[in-house]
Amino acid sequence: MSAPARRAALVYAGPALGGLALLPLLDFRANRIVGGDGVMAWAATGGSAYATALLAALALGTILSGSQVLRLALALAALALLGWMAGQGAEALMAETSEFARVSLGGGFWIAAAFLALAAADAAARIGLRAMVRIALLAGPVAALALALQTGFFDDLSILREYDANRDVFDAALAGHLRLVLGALVPALLIGLPLGWLCFACPRARAVILPVLNILQTTPSIAMFGLLMVPLGALARSYPGLRDWGVGGIGAAPAIVALALYALLPIAANTYAGLSGVPAAMREAGRGMGLSPARLLAQVELPLALPVILTGIRITVVQTIGLAAVAALIGGGGFGTLVFRGMGQAAMDLVLLGTLPIVALAIAASLAFDAMIEATARGEAA
């Protein structure tokens, strides 16, 4: 491996090991509320000097290893070991104390996990794997994590204790979050795609549509939720029958409308950009061969614009998954419920229980879209 690539590897391994050296792997608290004691990775109870040494060796191996495939393998092995240390440590700590005690993941764990994951992603990117392969590769660690969760290996960690205590809430939040996201995306696509085409086909419409959508996008999310409460609340008061459909000033309805309005700009703007990015020569050639405007759109313009349009949808999906968290403020449900409840109770683990699934959903969505964009763009690159 070249010297620069080696230095780059140092950028990941350095902070990962530094984080573990300076910050605790786990936090131990006598109960849910009190402050905690840090447990370092090599501590006699809850840590393991051997495992720490092995982890350091794996991390250093990512710097020294000659091939990117080996680097990827080493980084993944280090991640697995880190996970084992956390689960094992929590069990060891809990074995000695009351059931009110809590063991949560410490700063060292998070930093090491983040940088090792980045190191793995970096190695995967340098190997030059296609998006589909990257997803398939990711399935391995995800399956391992799922298995570990299933078998209860991590059950002594407080985040899973929170999960146990809030299982109903979590499941409802998951369902609510998906409902918010899908509920907003479907209408946004149905409206946004034609709007984007309209911007492309009619410059005068564009001069109105894009600035208006831009103002919608500019409005802060809470403000949007708040402003929508007013008309929807009024509507529900005037026609009480609508309440049975879930329409009202509070709840999922204003949240879904607000999220859909937010989603319009990236969808419409990218559809417009994609369509207008089709080279004039191709359009001319299509027209010259006698394609009708509708066929030109279906057979030439849309396929060529697809990667850009999908990029817009990808941005929209990631953005909507994140913004849906705010909907909890107006009773819209979703993972935001856990986040806000956690903030209210100063319970970091509850906050994480709400945050991590949001991030996981967003990453999963962007990976899936990356694969789709790559698949549709391949014809163009050739």
Next chain:
Amino acid sequence: MRRYFLAPLVLAALLVVLLLRPELMTPLLRLLAEPGQDLIYDRKPLMTLALWHLALVGAAGLVATVIGLALGILVTRPGGAEFMTLARMASNLGQTFPPIAVLAVAVPLLGFGFEPTFLALCVYGLLPVFETTVAGLRGVSAPVREAARGMGLSGVQRLWRVELPLAMPVILTGIRLSTVINIGTATIGSTVGAVGLGEVIVAGLQSGNTAFVAQGAALVALMAICAETALRGLGRLADSGALTRA
């Protein structure tokens, strides 16, 4: 000059009038409130809240811009090229974190109030600035860069005299995005005790006072749109070359 800044000036004037004389909104707010509820939020003057809001966004924006610019410049220099993948991945990952999550994670570290919001704003505002700095600097055409090098401009001279001026319109887009996102995030910050216009909305939501929610939402939206149009005008000015042409 005037055509770029007419809209934001009008909006800013409207915002200032509404902040100083909120009672002008009462006829409309009366329609929303339940009988007997307060119409105008009066626990703190709205103007004070707006100024705190702006100060928070401005201070965090300054930090985010400086760090984002510095990082963007660093990874586009030959010596920093190897950090490019790391920076881009971190930045992509950062974008999958919703603002509320950044805020939520910052609270246990820094407690309630100004600090976690400020940190969340710095982190979240940094990403667009970084991304557009990289895009803008990379967008400087190869012949222009080659010419600058071939004529003997030193590295610093190339950066200051050629690359940054040419990248400026794109970087301004990033600063605009960052500011708009941060006005929104600062509003959410009121749920963790940051002083700002979000406080009015949160108070309204907690007490079921739709009038509070509506006035807070309207004022925050107006502030965001005002900032957006002003920065967009600045971007157009840069595009026309008035800022960077020597």
Next chain:
Amino acid sequence: MKGAMIRVEALTRRFGDAVAVDAIGFEVARGEVLALVGTSGCGKSTTLRMINRLIEPDKGRVEIAGRDAREMAPDALRRGIGYVIQGVGLFPHWTVARNISTVPRLLGWDRSRIAARVDELLELFGFDPAEAGPKYPAALSGGQQQRIGVARAMAAEPEILLMDEPFGALDPVTRARLQDEFTAIRRRSGLTAIIVTHDMDEAFRLADRIAVMDAGRILQIDTPERLLRGPREGFVRQFVGLDDRALRILSLHRVRELARPAPDAPAPAQWVAPDDTLREAASRLIWEGGEALAVVEADRVTGEIRAEDIWRVGTRGAA
């Protein structure tokens, strides 16, 4: 060659495993123009870029006016050598005048000297300084941008000019005009220049000597005429193109060289000027079907040129 302006010895550069330039050596005398020609990827641009150290050589040395280029700071070296790049690369955010004054400013010339030099160059390249100076590059045509590109390279009165496809991407008419302009300017200023081009005709028009490159090596370096008369076997033969070499040789000579005395008379209907090329004279002779043409200067006949003399220049044995 003592006192060569540019001397290149055993210059070598690899990119990864590929050898881009392979132990190249040549000299360019003061006031001479050398053309490096070859197909894309033959190493000609890399060679050029090693002379002003935009690329550092792996081996070998470059001497500029007797000094080793490695002893000079790269930026200072480049400020002393004019460089015209493929694609022009004018700074879009600076006016034409500011673009031209780039290097003089770096060198710290005073304002009045810079202004005078900018005006001088604009006029030299056929612009009205008051009109063109404040314009931005985007307002210029492609040909105008190329000319400003050359003017910018000459701004600090460098003794050496390096040009990489300086007139590429232009229509043939504009291209020919710029080539003529450049030839006139460099005769007047005594510039030493190296021009990289893939266009053999451009090399013939502009250069005193031509180096034909392939796969990182110089296969032959010679004057245009010697290259046409005695090209080495293989790539050089193929690249120089031998089908119309007689005509090409003719285009290297002027009518003046072969004119015989003739009695003074008013100009007839068909004639040539002393600075026309023999190729032009031959073409006219073929068209008119005669044996000789009048040579005319200022509307008076000053001599004549004969077909047999012209044919002799274009024949295998002539030198």
